[in-house]
Amino acid sequence: MADELDLQHQRLAHAARLRRHELGLSQKELARKAGIPLGQYERVEQGRGEYVEDKTFLALDAVFSWDPGTCLKTLHGATPGTIGEEDIAQAVLAATSTHTSLTAAEIRNIRDAVIAELQRRGLI
Structure with missing residues (x-):
């Protein structure tokens, strides 16, 4: 179970890193836009999202232009996407x-x- 949880957090970490690069933002810029502490965002990209609150994931969804709940769905196997x-x-x-x-x-x-x-x- 712990291995699967780690894999889920790594999947989100990869998706978050990829989207941040697509947006051309540094970790600090992204955290500021999301209104969250930099450390919270760093934990997401490090695959340590189990220490991140749901409201932080919702703030990231907005900055990433993902549907609300996408970060949490990604933790359960979904693939994030953007709407243009x-x-x-x-x-x-x-x-x-x-x-x-x-x-x-x-x-x-x-x-x-x-x-x-x-x-x-x-x-x-």
């Missing part, structure tokens, strides 16, 4: 495609409004 503007645009198009009364301009307006709102919330 193109993903959102495709989702809006798919969701509105059954509404034949919407014009292309209305669909674009919905797409733009969804993206703007998610940006305002700091989710993308």
